[in-house]
Each structure stands twice: as structure tokens, then as C-alpha cells.
Amino acid sequence: MMFEPKEPQKKLKYEELRIYTDEELNNYTEEELKEFKCKHPIPDVEDLEKGPWPSFVADAKREALHRRKLPDDRLLIGKYVVEDTLGQLQLSFDHGETHWKHGGIVGVFGYGGGVIGRYSDVPEKFPDIAHFHTLRVNQPASKFYDTEYLRTLCDLWEFRGSGMFNFHGSTGDIIFLGTTTEQLEPVFYELTHVLQQDLGGSGSNLRTPSCCVGKARCEWSCIDTQDMCYELTHYYQDELHRPAFPYKFKFKFDGCPNCCVASIARADMSFIGTWKDDIRIDQEAVQAYINGEIPPNGGAFKGRDWGKFDIYKEVINLSPTKCMWMEDGKL
Numbered sequence: 001m002m003f004e005p006k007e008p009q010k011k012l013k014y015e016e017l018r019i020y021t022d023e024e025l026n027n028y029t030e031e032e033l034k035e036f037k038c039k040h041p042i043p044d045v046e047d048l049e050k051g052p053w054p055s056f057v058a059d060a061k062r063e064a065l066h067r068r069k070l071p072d073d074r075l076l077i078g079k080y081v082v083e084d085t086l087g088q089l090q091l092s093f094d095h096g097e098t099h100w101k102h103g104g105i106v107g108v109f110g111y112g113g114g115v116i117g118r119y120s121d122v123p124e125k126f127p128d129i130a131h132f133h134t135l136r137v138n139q140p141a142s143k144f145y146d147t148e149y150l151r152t153l154c155d156l157w158e159f160r161g162s163g164m165f166n167f168h169g170s171t172g173d174i175i176f177l178g179t180t181t182e183q184l185e186p187v188f189y190e191l192t193h194v195l196q197q198d199l200g201g202s203g204s205n206l207r208t209p210s211c212c213v214g215k216a217r218c219e220w221s222c223i224d225t226q227d228m229c230y231e232l233t234h235y236y237q238d239e240l241h242r243p244a245f246p247y248k249f250k251f252k253f254d255g256c257p258n259c260c261v262a263s264i265a266r267a268d269m270s271f272i273g274t275w276k277d278d279i280r281i282d283q284e285a286v287q288a289y290i291n292g293e294i295p296p297n298g299g300a301f302k303g304r305d306w307g308k309f310d311i312y313k314e315v316i317n318l319s320p321t322k323c324m325w326m327e328d329g330k331l
């Protein structure tokens with residue numbers, strides 16, 4: 001590998017980095033949650049909780065209640081930031097238009113990307129979201145984490161931000177949703193100096209490169225997606241942090257044409273692993289499948305009798321290019 005970290009990589013320990021106690025983290029009951037009323041009436045927003053899918057509104061209410069019950073000096077931005085977000089969403093539904101305004105550029109010293117500036121256009125109604133800037137945090141290749149790291153991030157963002165995340169954006173990054181301008185540098189300092197964690201890309205720069213789980217866990221992988229992603233992320237550090245392009249540009253790496261990170265749909269330059277060799281056939285295994293010694297589909301359908309394995313029906317006839325056939329009992 002060409003790029004090696006310039007400083008030794010620390011193993012983060014939540015116990016050393018944590019901000020909140022267990023009591024502070026678990027500070028409300030399910031009964032209190034049922035009784036919870038948002039500071040603003042939000043009937044249409046609450047309607048979104050009804051469907052069959054988990055709702056961001058239900059999650060936001062948990063966070064809102066949790067913040068309400070924390071003492072004032074345990075939060076560095078507004079206590080009602082979550083409730084104000086929901087309230088403003090209701091107002092947007094009422095008016096049929098957004099109440100977020102594009103306003104100015106915010107960022108951190110030395111970087112031109114990674115922070116997305118956002119302000120409410122009705123700060124008098126929703127003072128805690130007068131500023132609501134988003135940070136992109138560069139995810140590790142294939143998004144491997146341990147809980148020490150995740151809990152440390154959660155504490156940091158609870159303390160200095162809204163406590164709301166998006167894991168992950170379609171970019172791949174961890175998205176920190178909503179904080180004030182004053183908190184940007186402290187969050188950036190904590191991330192980079194303490195957690196050894198960089199910001200990602202936003203605006204007209206190289207967007208955070210992103211890769212599928214690849215050969216770390218996936219049997220289909222034809223290339224080392226993580227290695228490529230890591231390499232190019234480092235090679236183009238300058239382009240990632242200082243927007244110099246007329247428009248955004250993105251690399252994505254898929255280990256095979258299944259395209260799990262949607263490199264075709266969501267990248268300007270897609271790297272997709274393909275097979276390059278003569279086709280190899282394990283004739284013994286083919287016979288074992290035909291004779292039922294190896295269960296089809298890894299045994300996934302064994303709960304029901306699907307009949308005898310039929311190599312024509314289940315394999316050969318499914319080839320779009322008709323590239324397979326049997327000859328003298330051999331594939």
C-alpha cells in the first residue's frame with residue numbers, strides 16, 4: 001500500500017472519551033415517550049409515523065425528549081434543536097415550500113468542503129435552528145466500526161450538535177445533521193486531533209470515495225475495493241478538501257457487477273471488478289449438485305420441498321447469453 005498513516009493509529013476507548021454518564025444517556029422511560037408532546041403542534045409530521053416503515057419522526061421524538069431531560073449545561077447548542085426542526089417541517093408542509101435558506105458559506109479553517117451551511121428563514125419562530133449546518137464525516141472503507149468509536153461519535157454530536165445523524169448518506173459519509181457556526185471548529189478539532197477522523201467532501205470538490213464491503217466479507221469480490229478506495233482517498237486529499245472543480249466528482253468501487261454501492265448510478269467514475277480468465281468449472285461439484293449431495297442455494301430453501309434440483313431450470317436456462325449447456329453429462 002502506498003499510503004501509510006503518518007501518525008500511529010490509536011484504538012479509541014469510549015470510557016476515556018465519553019462525555020455522558022449512563023444515567024444521562026438513558027434518561028427517559030417508554031411511558032414518558034408515549035406522553036411526549038413536541039413544543040410545536042406537528043400533525044402532518046406525526047402522520048408520517050403511521051406507515052409500515054420505521055419513521056424518522058419517531059426517532060426524532062426520542063432524541064427531543066432525551067435532550068429536554070438533559071441539564072442545560074450538558075448541551076452546547078439549543079435544547080430544542082430537534083423540536084424546532086420538526087416544527088419547521090410542519091410549517092413547510094403548511095406553506096408548501098421549504099423554510100431552509102441558502103445562506104453564505106461556512107467551513108472549517110484550511111478546508112473548503114465537508115461542511116454544508118444551512119440557516120432557517122424563520123429563526124424567530126425556531127431559534128434553535130437559526131443555524132443548522134451539516135458535516136460530512138469520511139467513513140472508513142466498507143464502513144467497518146466498533147462500538148467504542150460509534151458511542152464516542154454519538155456523545156460528541158450530542159454535546160456539540162443536534163444529536164441527529166444520517167448513517168450513511170448516499171455519498172457513503174456519516175452525516176452529522178445540524179449545529180451552529182460556533183461549534184464547527186471545535187467539532188472539527190475533536191474529530192481530527194482526538195478521534196483521528198477526517199471530514200468528507202461536499203460542494204464542487206472530489207466527493208468522499210466509497211466502496212462496497214468487497215473481499216473483506218463478500219465472496220463475489222473480484223478486486224480489493226477497500227485498498228483502491230483508501231489509496232485514492234489519500235492520493236486526492238487536496239481535491240477532497242479544497243473545491244477546485246466546476247462541479248462535484250465522485251469515485252465509487254464495486255467488487256463485482258452486483259454493484260452494491262451503486263457505482264454506476266451514483267459516481268462519475270465507477271470501478272467495477274470483473275472476471276478475467278478462462279471460465280473454470282468444478283465438474284465434481286456440478287455432479288454433486290445434480291445428485292443432491294450439495295443442497296442448492298446453500299440450503300436456504302430447505303424448509304419446503306421444491307422438487308429435485310434441475311440444472312436446466314435453475315442454472316442453464318437462466319443465462320441471458322445462453323453460454324452454458326450439458327455435453328455427455330458434463331457442463
Ligand code: HEM
Pocket residue numbers: 056100101116118119134164166168169170171172173175177202203
Ligand atoms: C433529518 C434531516 C436530513 C436528512 C436525513 C438528510 C439527508 C441527506 C442526505 C442523505 C444527503 C446526501 C448525502 C449524500 O451526498 O449522499 C444530504 C445532502 C444534502 N442535504 Fe440533507 N438531510 C437532512 C436535512 C437537511 C436539511 C434540513 C437541509 C437543508 C436545510 C439539507 C440540505 C442538504 C444539502 C444541500 C445536501 C447536499 C450538500 C452537498 O453535497 O454539497 N439536508 N442530506
Ligand code: HEM
Pocket residue numbers: 170171265266
Ligand atoms: C429544486 C430542485 C433540486 C434540488 C433542491 C436538488 C437537490 C439535490 C441534492 C441536495 C442532491 C444531493 C443528494 C445526494 O448527494 O445524494 C442532489 C443530487 C442529485 N440531483 Fe438534484 N436537486 C434538484 C433537482 C434535480 C433535477 C431536476 C435533477 C435531474 C433531472 C437532479 C439530479 C440530481 C442528481 C443526478 C444527483 C446526484 C444523485 C446521486 O448522488 O446519486 N436534481 N440534488
Ligand code: SF4
Pocket residue numbers: 212213214215218219220221222254255256257258259260261
Ligand atoms: S458489489 Fe459485488 S463484491 Fe461488492 S459487496 Fe456487492 S456482491 Fe460483493
